[in-house]
Amino acid sequence: MPTDHRKSNPKVCNDIDHDIDAQVVLAMKAEFKFSNLLGTVYCRGNLLFTPDGTCLLSPVGNRVSVFDLVNNKSYTLPFAHRKNISRLALSPQGNLLLSISEDGRAILSNFPRRITLHHFTFKSSVSALTFSPSGHRFAVGLGRQIEVWHTPSTPGSNSSGELEFAPFVKHREYSGHYDAVRHIEWSGDSRFFLSSAKDLTARIWSLDPEEGFIPTTLAGHREGVQGAWFSRNQETIYTVSRDGALFQWSYVRRPGALDKRDTINHEEEDADMQWRIAQRHYFMQDGAKLNCAAFHADSGLLVVGFSTGVFGLYEMPDFNLIHTLSISQSDIDFVAINKAGEWLAFGASKLGQLLVWEWQSESYILKQQGHFDSLNSLAYSPDGQRIVTTADDGKVKVWDVTSGFCVVTFTEHSSGVTACEFVNRGNVLFTASLDGSVRAWDLIRYRNFKTFTAPSRLSFSSLAVDPSGEVVCAGSLDSFDIYIWSVQTGQFLDRLSGHEGPVSSLSFAPSGGIVVSGSWDRTVRIWSIFGRTQTSEPVQLQADVLSIAFRPDSKQVSVSTLDGQLTFWSVEDAEQVGGVDGRRDISGGRKLTDRRIAANEARTKSFATVTYSADGSCVLAGGTSKYICLYDVQSGAIVKKFTVSTNLSVDGTQEFLNSKNMTEAGPVGLLDEQGEESELEDRIDRTLPGASRGDLSVRKVRPEVRVSAVAFSPTSRAFCAASTEGLLIYSLDESLQFDPFDLNIDITPANTLSTLRTRNFLKALVMAFRLNEQYLIRQVYEGIPVLDIPLVVRDLPVVYLGSLVRFVASSVDETPHLEFNLLWVQQLLLQHGRYIRDNMRAFASELRMVEKCVSRIKQDLAKLADENIYTLDYLLWQSTAGQQNGCSGILSQDRLVSVEKAVDVDSDAMEDEEEWIGLGDDD
Structure with missing residues (x-):
C-alpha cells in the first residue's frame, strides 16, 4: 500500500502547508485590477453629455473617462481600445455607448453596467457618429460616405421586454459628398438628417x-462646413x-414662381419650394479658424470655438x-452642450484641458x-487620500483619489520637476526640480513656504526627506555630491562627497538617521546623517544604479541597476x-523603427523605479516597458505582470515585427501624410528639426510607453503608476455595479414582479438591485407598502445600502x-x-445627495408656505368681512364649514396608514 508521507513526516507536512498558505497570500496580493486613470482628462475626439446632463464622457487615449458633475467624481470605464478613440456616441436612453478608435474599430458597451457587449470593425476611419433621437438608428460618417445602422435592442427597450440582440445590422448607405464628412445631425422626428463635409457643402x-x-x-x-x-x-x-461664416437657410418659393396663382395643386406647389439662404452672418475673429460648433435647438443657443482659444455664444435666429x-x-x-442647455463643455487637446x-x-x-509633458515622479500621502505627480512641464499636481480630480496645481518651479516626497505627518510636501531649487509646500494653506538652493547652480534629479521633516537631501546629475538643508531654518548644512558619478537616487530610512544613495558609478553608499563622520564605504554593483527603495522596517534596501537586476541588501x-x-x-514592446522583436530588444531590460509594499514582502518595479512586475522578496519569484497599455498609437506596445508595415521609405506609421491634407493650414509644417518639446518646435514623434514611477498606497490595497498615458491606479477594492455571479436563472424581471405581487418585498427589492434596471427598481420601490418600509430597510443587506440611498435621493427629484x-x-x-457613520468615506457621495435633496425640499416647502400664508390670511379676512356684512363676502359661513369638513376628511384618510399599501399599480 502507498505510504502517506504527510502522516509519516509532520515537519514536511507543516512546510508544505506553509508554502501553500504563502502562495495563497501572494495570489490574493496580486489580484489588483485597473481602477481609475488620473493625470489626463482629455486627449482628442468628441465630448459627450449623458441624456440627463449630469455626466460628461471624455476620450482619454484609448479609454473613456466619465466625470460626474453633480457628485464631483470621475471614473474610467474598464474596457480599452487598441488605438486612440476618435468618436463617442450614447443612445438617447443612456444605456448603450458606442466608442470607435482611429482605425475604425468599435466597441459597443452597456454604459450603466460598464460591460462590453460587442466588437465591430468599420471599413475605414470614422469622422462622424450620432444616434437618432428615437434611438432606433445611428449614423456613421466613413470618409465621403454615410452609413445608417440599426441600434441593438436591450431589455426594456421594446414593448414585450424581451431580449432581441442583433448587433450592427446595416440599414442603408448614402453617397454624394466629395470629401470627408465632418458632422451629422438628425431631425427631431428621426426621418431626416443633415450632413456637413469638407467639400464646402451640407446635404439633407x-x-x-x-x-x-x-x-x-x-x-x-467658401471653406469646409463644420456643422449643420x-x-x-x-x-x-x-x-x-x-x-x-454662418448661413441661415429657409424653405421658400423659387424666385420665378412667386407670380403663380393658387390654382396649382400641392405637387406643383412643392416643386416650386426650395432651400435658400435667408441671412448671412460672420463671426469676425481676425483670421482665426472656426474649429468646432454646437447648437441647442430648444433654446436657440449657438456655441462656436476658434483656433485662438476663444469661444462665442450667440442667440439664434x-x-x-x-x-x-x-x-x-x-x-x-x-x-x-448638455440637454438643458445650461452647461458647455470644451476640450483642448494640445494642453489636455477639459x-x-x-x-x-x-x-x-x-x-x-x-x-x-511626461510624468517624472509621484507620491502617496500618508493617509492614502491624495496622490502628488510631477512632470517635465514644471507643474506639481495634487489629485484626490476618491473623486479623481486635481485639487491644486503648483506652478512655482520654472523647469521640470524630477522628484517629490511627503513627510510622515502628510501636510508638507517636498519637490526637487531641474531649475536648481528644492521647495517645501504647505498642503493645508496650499503655498510654498520654503525654498532651498545650493551654493552653486545645479539641476536636482533626486530627493530624500527625513521622516520627521527636519532634514532634506537632494542629488544632482551635474555634481557628484549630496546636498543637505535644515527644513526649520532653511540653511544649507552639509555636502556629502564620495560618489564618482551623478547621483541617480536617494532614499531615507523610515526610522530616520540613515540615507542611502545610488550613483552611475555603480556604487551604493549608506550615510549616517546625524553621525559624527560623514564617510561611508561603497557597496559595489555590476551596473549603473537607477533606483533605490527602503523596506518599511529600515533593515533592507532594494537596488535596481541598468543590467535589469534587482538586488536586496542588508x-x-x-x-x-x-x-x-x-x-x-x-522586456516587452518594440518601436516602429526596430528591426527585431521585443524579446530581442536590449533597451527595455532594466527597471527605472522600484518600491516596497507596506508589509515589505513584495516589491513593485517598472521601467521603459509596457509591463509592471510584482515580485516576492523572500523567494525572488515573480507574482504577476501588469500590462500598462495595449494602445497601438503609443510606441513600445507591439511585441512582434509585422513585415507588411515596413516599406522602402520606412515604417508605415512614420510616413508623413501631412503634405496630402486638403486644407492649407494643415499642410503647413511649423516644426523645427532636432527639437523634442516646445510650442512651435515640437518634433512630430510618437509617444513611447514607459513607467517613470510606481508607489503603493499606505495600506497596500492599491498602487499607482506614472505612465505615458497618465496616472494609472490599480486597486484590490474594486466595486462593480453589476456582478453576474450574483445572478441565477431564476432572477428575471418577470420573476421579480411576481415576487412583488406575492408581497415578498425584500426579496423583490434585492432581485431588482441585482438586475440593476432602473425601471424595475422603481416599480418594486413604489410597490412596497408604507407599513413595511421599516422592516424592508432593517433586513436589507448592507451591500445594497449605498445603491438604495442613491436611488432614494434621485427619486426625490424624479417622482412626485x-x-x-x-x-x-x-x-x-x-x-x-451607525453603519453609515462608521463607513463615512464610502457613503460620502450618497449622503451628499441626500443632504441636497432634503435641503431642496425644505426650501420648496418654505417658499410654498410663505406664499400660502398671505392667501389664507386673505380668505380668512374675507370670511370675517362676510359675517359682518351679512354673509356677502367671497366665502359664506356655510361654504367655509363645508371646506373645513372636507379638509378633516382628507386628513383622516391620510392618518389611516393601513389603507395606504403602496404606490404600485399591481396592488
Missing part, C-alpha cells in the same frame, strides 16, 4: 425614401464653415452675441487639465541577501411622492445610521 437626406422628397445640397460656403443643424420647428437650417471668452492658449477642438462652463452664471462647473551588514534577474520579465420618499430616507438613517 431622408432615412427612407419618401414621396416627393429629393436629397438637397446646400452650397455657398435644424431649428426647433425644423423650418430653418443653420450651417457654419471653417472661415467663420437674431445672431445676438451673448458672450465671448478666451479659455485656452491653443485650439478649442470640441464643444458640447472645461465645463455654466454660461448663465458665468462660472466654471469643471476646470481640469492634465500634465502637458543595511546593517551591507551584504546582499537576495536578488532577482528581471531582464526577461521587463414626497412623503413616501422622505419615509425611506428617515428609515435608512434610523436603521443603518
Whole structure:
C-alpha cells in the first residue's frame, strides 16, 4: 500500500502547508485590477453629455473617462481600445455607448453596467457618429460616405421586454459628398438628417425614401462646413464653415414662381419650394479658424470655438452675441452642450484641458487639465487620500483619489520637476526640480513656504526627506555630491562627497538617521546623517544604479541597476541577501523603427523605479516597458505582470515585427501624410528639426510607453503608476455595479414582479438591485407598502445600502411622492445610521445627495408656505368681512364649514396608514 508521507513526516507536512498558505497570500496580493486613470482628462475626439446632463464622457487615449458633475467624481470605464478613440456616441436612453478608435474599430458597451457587449470593425476611419433621437438608428460618417445602422435592442427597450440582440445590422448607405464628412445631425422626428463635409457643402437626406422628397445640397460656403443643424420647428437650417461664416437657410418659393396663382395643386406647389439662404452672418475673429460648433435647438443657443482659444455664444435666429471668452492658449477642438442647455463643455487637446462652463452664471462647473509633458515622479500621502505627480512641464499636481480630480496645481518651479516626497505627518510636501531649487509646500494653506538652493547652480534629479521633516537631501546629475538643508531654518548644512558619478537616487530610512544613495558609478553608499563622520564605504554593483527603495522596517534596501537586476541588501551588514534577474520579465514592446522583436530588444531590460509594499514582502518595479512586475522578496519569484497599455498609437506596445508595415521609405506609421491634407493650414509644417518639446518646435514623434514611477498606497490595497498615458491606479477594492455571479436563472424581471405581487418585498427589492434596471427598481420601490418600509430597510443587506440611498435621493427629484420618499430616507438613517457613520468615506457621495435633496425640499416647502400664508390670511379676512356684512363676502359661513369638513376628511384618510399599501399599480 502507498505510504502517506504527510502522516509519516509532520515537519514536511507543516512546510508544505506553509508554502501553500504563502502562495495563497501572494495570489490574493496580486489580484489588483485597473481602477481609475488620473493625470489626463482629455486627449482628442468628441465630448459627450449623458441624456440627463449630469455626466460628461471624455476620450482619454484609448479609454473613456466619465466625470460626474453633480457628485464631483470621475471614473474610467474598464474596457480599452487598441488605438486612440476618435468618436463617442450614447443612445438617447443612456444605456448603450458606442466608442470607435482611429482605425475604425468599435466597441459597443452597456454604459450603466460598464460591460462590453460587442466588437465591430468599420471599413475605414470614422469622422462622424450620432444616434437618432428615437434611438432606433445611428449614423456613421466613413470618409465621403454615410452609413445608417440599426441600434441593438436591450431589455426594456421594446414593448414585450424581451431580449432581441442583433448587433450592427446595416440599414442603408448614402453617397454624394466629395470629401470627408465632418458632422451629422438628425431631425427631431428621426426621418431626416443633415450632413456637413469638407467639400464646402451640407446635404439633407431622408432615412427612407419618401414621396416627393429629393436629397438637397446646400452650397455657398467658401471653406469646409463644420456643422449643420435644424431649428426647433425644423423650418430653418443653420450651417457654419471653417472661415467663420454662418448661413441661415429657409424653405421658400423659387424666385420665378412667386407670380403663380393658387390654382396649382400641392405637387406643383412643392416643386416650386426650395432651400435658400435667408441671412448671412460672420463671426469676425481676425483670421482665426472656426474649429468646432454646437447648437441647442430648444433654446436657440449657438456655441462656436476658434483656433485662438476663444469661444462665442450667440442667440439664434437674431445672431445676438451673448458672450465671448478666451479659455485656452491653443485650439478649442470640441464643444458640447448638455440637454438643458445650461452647461458647455470644451476640450483642448494640445494642453489636455477639459472645461465645463455654466454660461448663465458665468462660472466654471469643471476646470481640469492634465500634465502637458511626461510624468517624472509621484507620491502617496500618508493617509492614502491624495496622490502628488510631477512632470517635465514644471507643474506639481495634487489629485484626490476618491473623486479623481486635481485639487491644486503648483506652478512655482520654472523647469521640470524630477522628484517629490511627503513627510510622515502628510501636510508638507517636498519637490526637487531641474531649475536648481528644492521647495517645501504647505498642503493645508496650499503655498510654498520654503525654498532651498545650493551654493552653486545645479539641476536636482533626486530627493530624500527625513521622516520627521527636519532634514532634506537632494542629488544632482551635474555634481557628484549630496546636498543637505535644515527644513526649520532653511540653511544649507552639509555636502556629502564620495560618489564618482551623478547621483541617480536617494532614499531615507523610515526610522530616520540613515540615507542611502545610488550613483552611475555603480556604487551604493549608506550615510549616517546625524553621525559624527560623514564617510561611508561603497557597496559595489555590476551596473549603473537607477533606483533605490527602503523596506518599511529600515533593515533592507532594494537596488535596481541598468543590467535589469534587482538586488536586496542588508543595511546593517551591507551584504546582499537576495536578488532577482528581471531582464526577461521587463522586456516587452518594440518601436516602429526596430528591426527585431521585443524579446530581442536590449533597451527595455532594466527597471527605472522600484518600491516596497507596506508589509515589505513584495516589491513593485517598472521601467521603459509596457509591463509592471510584482515580485516576492523572500523567494525572488515573480507574482504577476501588469500590462500598462495595449494602445497601438503609443510606441513600445507591439511585441512582434509585422513585415507588411515596413516599406522602402520606412515604417508605415512614420510616413508623413501631412503634405496630402486638403486644407492649407494643415499642410503647413511649423516644426523645427532636432527639437523634442516646445510650442512651435515640437518634433512630430510618437509617444513611447514607459513607467517613470510606481508607489503603493499606505495600506497596500492599491498602487499607482506614472505612465505615458497618465496616472494609472490599480486597486484590490474594486466595486462593480453589476456582478453576474450574483445572478441565477431564476432572477428575471418577470420573476421579480411576481415576487412583488406575492408581497415578498425584500426579496423583490434585492432581485431588482441585482438586475440593476432602473425601471424595475422603481416599480418594486413604489410597490412596497408604507407599513413595511421599516422592516424592508432593517433586513436589507448592507451591500445594497449605498445603491438604495442613491436611488432614494434621485427619486426625490424624479417622482412626485414626497412623503413616501422622505419615509425611506428617515428609515435608512434610523436603521443603518451607525453603519453609515462608521463607513463615512464610502457613503460620502450618497449622503451628499441626500443632504441636497432634503435641503431642496425644505426650501420648496418654505417658499410654498410663505406664499400660502398671505392667501389664507386673505380668505380668512374675507370670511370675517362676510359675517359682518351679512354673509356677502367671497366665502359664506356655510361654504367655509363645508371646506373645513372636507379638509378633516382628507386628513383622516391620510392618518389611516393601513389603507395606504403602496404606490404600485399591481396592488
